[in-house]
Amino acid sequence: MSERYLAVVDLGAESGRVHLARYDGQRLALEEVHRFANGPVALQRHLYWNVLALWQEVISGLRKARRLAGRLDSIGVDTWGVDYVLLDDQGLLLGLPFHYRDRRTEGLMEEVFARVPREEIYAQTGIQFMPINTLYQLLAHQREQPHLLENATHLLLMPDLFHYWLSGERLCEYTNATTTQCWSVPHGSWARDLLARLGLPTHFLPQVVAPGTPLGTVQGELAEELGEDVQVIASATHDTAAAVAGIPMPANPRDRAYISSGTWSLVGLELPQPQIAQGCASNFTNEGGIFGTVRFLRNVMGLWLLQECRRSWQEGGRSFTYEQLLTLAEEAPAWAVLFDPDHPLFLPPGDMPARIRQQLGAHGQPVPAAEDISTLVRAILDSLILRYRQVLELAASITGCALQTVHIVGGGAQNRWLNQGLADATGLTVIAGPIEATAQGNALLQLVGLGELRSLEEVRTLAARSTITQTFLPDPGWRAAWDEAYARFTTLFPLTLPLQ
Incomplete structure (x- = not known):
């Protein structure tokens, strides 16, 4: 050909x-x-x-x-x-x-x-x-x-x-x-x-x-x-449908979840049919996928929190690359402060650092000073990881899937700190990549339209053949500390019904 x-x-x-x-x-x-x-x-x-x-x-x-x-x-x-x-x-x-x-x-x-x-x-x-x-x-x-x-x-x-x-x-x-x-x-x-x-x-x-x-x-x-x-x-x-299409995983896996990580984080599973009865109580979404699949997931606020903080700091005269912000986060103590990353206060654009500090104070958490950027970035990353774990555990409970692996795709797949933290917090193997999963999925479905691919299995086979990934294995030495932070987080911020 x-x-x-x-x-x-x-x-x-x-x-x-x-x-x-x-x-x-x-x-x-x-x-x-x-x-x-x-x-x-x-x-x-x-x-x-x-x-x-x-x-x-x-x-x-x-x-x-x-x-x-x-x-x-x-x-x-x-x-x-x-x-x-x-x-x-x-x-x-x-x-x-x-x-x-x-x-x-x-x-x-x-x-x-x-x-x-x-x-x-x-x-x-x-x-x-x-x-x-x-x-x-x-x-x-x-x-x-x-x-x-x-x-x-x-x-x-x-x-x-x-x-x-x-x-x-x-x-x-x-x-x-x-x-x-x-x-x-x-x-x-x-x-x-x-x-x-x-x-x-x-x-x-x-x-x-x-x-x-x-x-x-x-x-x-x-x-x-x-x-x-x-x-x-x-x-x-x-x-997100394109990103999930581009993940190098088997068709309809029972042991794998995904996170499409970008401005939003879409955390969920690929299923053969929707989950309506239990999905309502847990406020999951059943979005259509390719070849009759269902994307059973929850929207998490995602890296929008960091993007808006970075924009606010830049407007205040302090410019940082994302790499610099991650380096700063490593300097802050782990799990010192936590917040609900999905609070509706964070949805519109605005002064995100001030809003996060406001929510920390409202939930009895220590409020870092405005100039303490490292603690705030660490709080964002820790809180996102813990929310990911919440959603993954709930999805597994609803569907009966015994999860072993999480695929992270999109821009967030480049965040080694986030990937390793998720593996340590959940005990799951994290496979990162491709970064451009959405573009890859888009191209794969164009090949379907051109008659080159004809099934979900063929799409996923080509995705795996065309992708370089990186694997992050959980470090058991960190699990007890993550479990303690998770218990505190879930007590403060249980997964709720619709955003109010």
Whole structure:
């Protein structure tokens, strides 16, 4: 066979990347050709995504990939979940897309539960209750701009928008549709009855296609630049679905968990079917995966805590690399202070160091001085590891899986300190890598769309063949100390029902 050249567009909450993926029939190789910053734009008390600037960067990256490879076989885009755009009958934007950290959804979950019990919502959608979910964003949109919802002809999630601009097709991909809390797990379709009970219109909901579906070729002027026969493929368009697809683990493992570690940490298992009955009580999410799998997981606030602290310190005139912050953390005493990393106070942007100190004081923990950066960074890392352990133990208890191994993928896989700490705290083997699991999963599902791969087993075999990983074994000498810290942490911060 001739070599395949795939353009992988991976848009994260902090940065975007365009990779050129090469497939020679045996291995998949990724090369980053373009990287750019991404983040919210504040305007008139709201946060938005600068989607037009993102589009310009995406096109720049695709041009670079085409020049480097000489030709492209396909293009696929993945992004974060839950956010959306509205289009009119001509396919034009009806405003900028809101950022999921915008405050417009505050308090809406409680209003919704007064109208439809949370148990009924979960029985339909199987999704973790979080104020960022599309369901609450749509209700906020209806409250503030009802005319836009009524006049919109199409709703597209973020990767669908880029696929539409590339191919002309206005469709939604399954793995991302399931993140919205607007998708019915029992019916395998949009939860129109639930949305109607909440007074939301449904006329603009798009057709949903499976991951790995070809949408058509690049259209318009872009076809002249990128190639008239380049396929646009809806891979696994939700970045976590793509990351899990790219993990070098067996299909449907019973002894392995994963953490997709980046701005958010997604901690969970790959299962053959959803866990609705017990998932509701523990506020887990049942998101769609590839080839009929389910991503049974919980969202943990993740490295957003460190990112926002770093940004705040930089604005105050103290700049640090992430490596420098990890070095500082090693200087602080272990488990000196702990906090709940998933407290809703930490969701929006702002002065994260002050917020963490506020929460430490509220729970009777010693409050480090503002200049004591090492203690604060150590508190973030320790608290994240202990929350990971909580989620992993609960997931294993619910599903009956006897976990032996945790795969950490994404940017957090580079954090050796975090990886070894997790192994020591849990007694599990930690396998780190690939760092670019999302891009790898995106490319693998493009190969499905091109007919090169046909099953979950083939996807995972190629992922394993194409990945270099690093293994972290637990050090038994640390387990007793971690267990003591864990007992204190779980007493202070038991896993709760929906974020209040």
